[in-house]
Amino acid sequence: MEKKNFEHALKIDKKRLLSYYERIKSQSNSLTPVEIIAEFLVNQSIRNSTLEVVEIINYYKSKIINEKQVLDLAFEWIRAHQFRSEYKKHLIKEQYTDYHTAIDDCISLFFLEYDEYIRNIFKKDMKEFEFSALYEIFFSPFDKDSLWLNEILEKNKVNVPTIFYNNKKINTNLFTIRSGLSEIIQNDYNEVAVSKSKNLTRTMRQKNFIHPKKTIFDGTMIERLIKFYCFNKNKIQKRELEMSIEQFLSSYFQIGVIYRFEEFEETLIKNLVDHIYSGLTEEFKNIKTIETLKSDIFSTLSQYKSSNKIKKLDGSAWIKDLKNILEHFLNEFLKTLFN
Amino acid sequence: MQDKNLILCLFYSDEEKRVFDKIKYYEPLSNERKSMIRTLSLKFLGPLLLAEGLIKEKEWTLNRVESTLTSYKKITESEIIQSFICLNSSKFSDGIRTNLFTIIGSPYTEDINLIYYKLIKYIHPSILQGKIVNESINRNEFNFNNFIDVELTRGINLIEHSLGSARKMYWNEKQNYYCIGIIERIDSEDLKVSNLYTFDSDNPLKDKYRSSIPSYYVMAILPDYYEDRIVEALRLFNKMNIHPSIRLIDLSCKNKKVLYLEEFSINNDEKKSYGMILINNEINSKDSNDLIFYKQKIRLILDKNKNFEETLIEINPNINPFKKWNLNSQISLSKIQSVLDVKN
Incomplete structure (x- = not known):
């Protein structure tokens, strides 16, 4: 994205917003200043829960520089939503081969400059996990179920370090941006891909087009999650677990492509075993061998196979079917790891 | 693609x-x-x-x-x-x-x-x-x-x-640069010759701009050197019948920037090219111009047979268009090192 477009994407009508805010303020005598701002943001369709917004503003208001006010933070949240729609236009327009490239492309073209811009309103000692949490909050879609601050902060605290060398903070902003936004971009990408694939399926039917199938399951998120768990022994959030399984399955299954269970069973077991085993630290590798892992996953899938008539399914249906089974397996696996 | x-x-x-x-x-x-x-x-x-x-x-x-x-x-x-x-x-x-x-x-x-x-x-x-x-x-x-x-x-x-995005015009292409030398390269079956035209060895500008480039010697060898490396790369990828012509070499050192901008033409199996060595630290000088100006000047020499010496004087009157530094032998390159790269 060119600089000119970036400035355009960041432009908000502050005058109009301010007059709207003043109107809400004059109608809400019994509310605290933060509650008024929260009410204002809810009215601007930023979120639908005032309680969530109050909690978030109360946390971040102490992080902004003295020259800025809490209302500026609210304006930045509105600006972020406007920026989100600009970035989504780009996502819809582009043809990516996978979501990894979509994430890298969108961060390099949009969020890198945004990061540079938004850091100016926060104090220098703000931690990196607080930035990644802020990005997750600012750029979440309006219809996301909930934005509970503590949950978001805790998750980011585990994943995003703030690193100092000789008392000097090392710039790790790309890691911070990716931590905060990868999941959001991936979800947006999937949403866009589904709508594109509907058109594609139609075209494929018309042209009798054969889509090349992918040959491996990518479980790098599972691997990373297990590694963190082995090091930190902190409870893994349900959402993280879900995301890692979703990434694993969607790296293989393609929407609109039909698969039989037999054709991917062996690859799935092998790739899942490899990634889980690579994630284990040395002390656990002695307990959980490749063979035991393979046999555990095999028996989990055998149960599924025995209770379900073998069928041919579209990629998205396989993701839906296998997601719960693998989530349950991984959850049980992590639970028993320290026993 | x-x-x-x-x-x-x-x-x-x-x-x-x-x-x-x-x-x-x-x-x-x-x-x-x-x-x-x-x-x-x-x-x-x-x-x-x-x-x-x-x-x-x-x-x-x-x-x-x-x-x-x-x-x-x-x-x-x-x-x-x-x-x-x-x-x-x-x-x-x-x-x-x-x-x-x-x-x-x-x-x-x-x-x-x-x-x-x-x-x-x-x-x-x-x-x-x-x-x-x-x-x-x-x-x-x-x-x-x-x-x-x-x-x-x-x-x-x-x-x-x-890949596959159309080339755009960027503001830095409209920025002004100052020319400190021109390299002429002629390549045919019988003849391969390269010459550098720059300030006279006793001209104080020669020393003034010495620190704006890696060295006169390095600048003189770069076009041939990179063209050879590209040929080498193409051959490694089995591209045997295509030949490169340098368009641009871009170097920098902190806030210093050097561009080598070249244009070429082929007539009767003879390839002739002229390349300008351009620096960014005299952008307000009356002899500074944007890249389009330099490209046009080279094209006039190559396509319209405009007099080389006259054009060179129009580009920078401080460069001597009649003194050429040959770049085809180690002896002549050593001379550049010992005369142009050493302060008077």
Whole structure:
């Protein structure tokens, strides 16, 4: 994205917003200043829960520089939503081969400059996990179920370090941006891909087009999650677990492509075993061998196979079917790891 | 884009000068060929390492080499590539340099600035920052080889995705530059000659602008050197019947910038080219002009047979159009080192 477009994407009508805010303020005598701002943001369709917004503003208001006010933070949240729609236009327009490239492309073209811009309103000692949490909050879609601050902060605290060398903070902003936004971009990408694939399926039917199938399951998120768990022994959030399984399955299954269970069973077991085993630290590798892992996953899938008539399914249906089974397996696996 | 028309390589040389690579090419390459390709990145960066030795100033960086490709014979389908571009990002930390270098052969005129932006602002920082973060999180468990493989895959995919965008006009192309020399190159079956035209050896401007470039010697050898390296690269990818012509070489050192801008023409199997050595630190001088001006002047000499000496005086009256420094032998190049690169 060119600089000119970036400035355009960041432009908000502050005058109009301010007059709207003043109107809400004059109608809400019994509310605290933060509650008024929260009410204002809810009215601007930023979120639908005032309680969530109050909690978030109360946390971040102490992080902004003295020259800025809490209302500026609210304006930045509105600006972020406007920026989100600009970035989504780009996502819809582009043809990516996978979501990894979509994430890298969108961060390099949009969020890198945004990061540079938004850091100016926060104090220098703000931690990196607080930035990644802020990005997750600012750029979440309006219809996301909930934005509970503590949950978001805790998750980011585990994943995003703030690193100092000789008392000097090392710039790790790309890691911070990716931590905060990868999941959001991936979800947006999937949403866009589904709508594109509907058109594609139609075209494929018309042209009798054969889509090349992918040959491996990518479980790098599972691997990373297990590694963190082995090091930190902190409870893994349900959402993280879900995301890692979703990434694993969607790296293989393609929407609109039909698969039989037999054709991917062996690859799935092998790739899942490899990634889980690579994630284990040395002390656990002695307990959980490749063979035991393979046999555990095999028996989990055998149960599924025995209770379900073998069928041919579209990629998205396989993701839906296998997601719960693998989530349950991984959850049980992590639970028993320290026993 | 047809895969067979695409050459895409990404190399990372780390603090210990180890080179890691990721290559995308439509057919498998033998290990021997791969290791030859791997040495290309070091060869491209070579002349500037030489400049470091010469002037004890360690920050000269190669940013890009652009060339167009011409076919002299009938070419195969897989040889239809139009642009050959090398982009490099060098970053210094505690005086140690890391380089991320990419070679792109493409059938289109690419939006090089966009790719370069991603290289310097995203792919290279991602490697440096990712290493720090992973070392901090994983400590002894951190496997650099796996990490760099993932990062180079990320980088090459992002570059590949960026290919095919139309070339745009950027503000820096309208910036003014000052010409400190012209290289004339004539290449035919019977004759291969290169000459440099610059300030007289006793002209104080010669010394004044010496520190604005890696050295007169390095600037003089670069066009031939890079053209040879590109030929070498093309041959390694079985592109036998296409030949490169340098369009642009871009170097920088802190806030200093040097561009070598070249245009060529082919008449009766004789290729003639003129290239300007341009610097950015006299942008307000009356003799400073934008790149379009210089391109037009060269085209007038090449296409309209406009008098070379007169045009050179129009470009910069301080350059002597009648004194040529031959670049075809080691003796004549040594003379440049001992006369032009040494202060009066």
